[in-house]
Amino acid sequence: MNDLYLKQRWQELLPQARLGVNSSFDVQSYRTDFQKDFDRLIFSAAFRRLQDKTQVFPLAQTDYVRTRLTHSLEVSSVCRSFGSMLGEYLVENGRLENITPADLGAILAAGALAHDIGNPPFGHAGEEAISRFFKRNPVGQEVVAKMSDAEKADFLAFEGNAQAFRVLTRLQNSDNRGGLQLSLPVLASIIKYPCASSQKPDEHNIAFKKFNYFQSEKALFAEVVQKCHLVKHKTIEGAWYRHPLTYLLEAADDICYHLVDLEDAYRLSLISSEEIIHYLEAVISVTAQLPTNKLAKIGRTKDKVEYLRAFAIGLLIEQAMQVFKDHEEAIVSGKFTTGLLDHIPATEVLSKIKAYSQEHVYHSDTVLEVGIAGFKVLDTLLEAFVGAVEQGDQGGARTKMLLKFLPDQFFTEDRRVSDDPYTRVQQVTDFVSGMTDRYAVKVFKMITGVDLPV
Template identity: 40%
Template sequence: MMSWRRLLSPRRLGHTGAEPVTPTRNPFQKDWDRVVFCSAFRRLQDKTQVHSLPESDYVRNRLTHSLEVSSVGRSLGAQVGEVVAQRAELREDLGGITAAEFGHIVAAACIGHDIGNPPFGHFGEATVQHWFRSGAGAVYLEGLSAAQRADLLAFEGNAQGFRVLTRLQNWRDAGGLRLTCATLGTFMKYPHGSLAADPAHPKFGFFQAEADAFAEVADAAGLLALGGGRHARHPLTYLVEAADDICYSVVDVEDGFKLGRIGFDDAESRLRRLLPMLPPRYGEIEDKPWRIAYLRAKAIGGLIDQAVEVFLRHEQEILAGSFSGDLLSRTPSAPHLAEIAGFTRERIFETRDRFQTEVMGGEILVSLLEAFCAAHAAFERAGGNEAELAPRDRALLRLMPRQPDPAAARYDWLLDVTDHVSGMTDSYALKQFQRLRGLQ
């Protein structure tokens, strides 16, 4: 059984002590601030959420989506924390943590939940996987360990996000942003490495390069070891997942309406199904976009309450690591959310424009991966002697954020390349591709 006191650990990754939890600005609020002020978070403003390079400024991108998820996550955490913190048997065990701190932890984990996503959304993630599995990248996996190969064959935005937070940002300081173990544990949606992933759903939470960082987080937060290299989720991770699911389910309808791909009647009817009754004030709103925005807000509020109720009902199972599935699938709104997902997939996702953008995105990412990996491979064959490289390869290596280390193992420089490419925004990746092709 996991303990709330350890789960809420304010100890920072790479530190031995823990910061005091004060009401003015606690360590978990600082976690949120550190993510918001880092460059990887700012780049989310030009990364695909649903619509790659959208034609409208009114739809969400990864940055606005992350802010909305964090807002919902704060409400979910605070509502759960209010009940947990009031239980007499837990008051001393919480070590001074209040409902507000629960909210801050979930909000901090939410704000960074998409920070490792590559350009062009999940399509970009799948493109990197396929390039290593069946494309020109397969040749570079020779000589790697089974776990290292699995990291690249199933390249995962969640694992990349953990790498960004714990290594790539503020890289001179061990621990990256040095977030608290409570926040990093909550961030970890899949608390296992690539070899321990379910073959049917090969999601994982950290690369082998960050295995030690995860072990430190798991130990400090008291994540329950399940065997086979797997751990139970941090209980608050279920709230991060719920916040993400609530936001993209509901706001996809609003974005589809704003783009003209979903009519008003279709958008209104689907959002109304998420409400037990139509709010009295709804009839006072005449403007259709404001009507949809009002229903979206009410739907989100209702789903927050439902998710909290499910969490509290199953708290002991969650702490024991025996809870399966997600929170929203057990709410009364689950059938309506499933219907919305199918409807938006047809109207928003499976469109000719989207497929055209994905063709472009695939060409961009494959070309960038091929160019940078070929340059590093040439550097490896030359034993680190740049004088032996073709001028183009030398120039490509100069474009890397850090100059290559002649002593670097192949796995390390492959991660350097995926770091560089996955960290690009959609627009920057397009610009680099055009320069690579001599078009700009």
């Protein structure tokens, strides 16, 4: 392993600069610039809306079940551990200059807050519902037919990861170039799929299964990856290989949803206490002794589940970090093509948990019933508002009322609809995808007359 090469790469990968800001970082004794990124995200409207967006169980009637907001906070906690561990390793090996282990923890913690910020209502069902509208609904089909092939692809495969990049760099603080003007490494950490929608999925490289930017953010995206010195793909135009921190953020996300979604299912009685304890103990037993003495002192079953879940997460963090260290050179040079969790000792157990969750949790009646309703809600909202912006001033009274309902930010300065079909339709998807679950249902009821405000 070439230590000089690795040191140089890490310096390139961690520029201390912000998107849209030409000046250097500010000096503030009590708060670093990477901590400021965390704070900007916490106080953003888009992050707040995650409190009522689906993680797994839409419109849950219990206050225990996790939303996108609580999930993002938990991933952020795991990411801070990953970043600090990585920082200590890089310092020990002489690879970091002017960046501390705490800085790396802050970068990844901020990235984790942002990683799901572009998800529409009703989770992944919402993404599919938006894509389906433009593929199958006559109103959607008609409008995408007016676009270029590259623009059309953005809507035919709507992607929450690309919407997240758009929210962070354009929609939030929209008067600023670069939106929230986050640090470049923070933005790079959330780019799981560094390519455009027109790129065909590549099952042989995890970085190209989906896409991470729309045509509207093509220039901003290129600026981030170029200033972070990501490795450009040799044959695919507009594609790069991942930033190393992305692998750790992805691992944190996967660790949380493997174990935490199972815990939520247990609290909703979709999995028995015996089953969840079996799975958690199986994860632990791969590399550690079961904490039998500690467990014997815990009276309530739910407390045992919580303890075992926390214990298992700690072990998985250590395993994933070791894989990162073992493959550091391949990761920083863009040659690593799989996820970190594909190589840890507990991979087989996690695969069994994922298979169980697919059958008994993600496809449970609780999830499917609301998910199916979510398709109808989003299709109705998109048909109404896309239809309204397409008709514009030529529409009737209902069209004019729908246009008045759209916030000012989705029009030109004089509240006129854009002349560009791509722009005006994207502004509608910005509006709809930004809705919380309950607000989407509320607007659906309003425009269908199901629930009149009287």
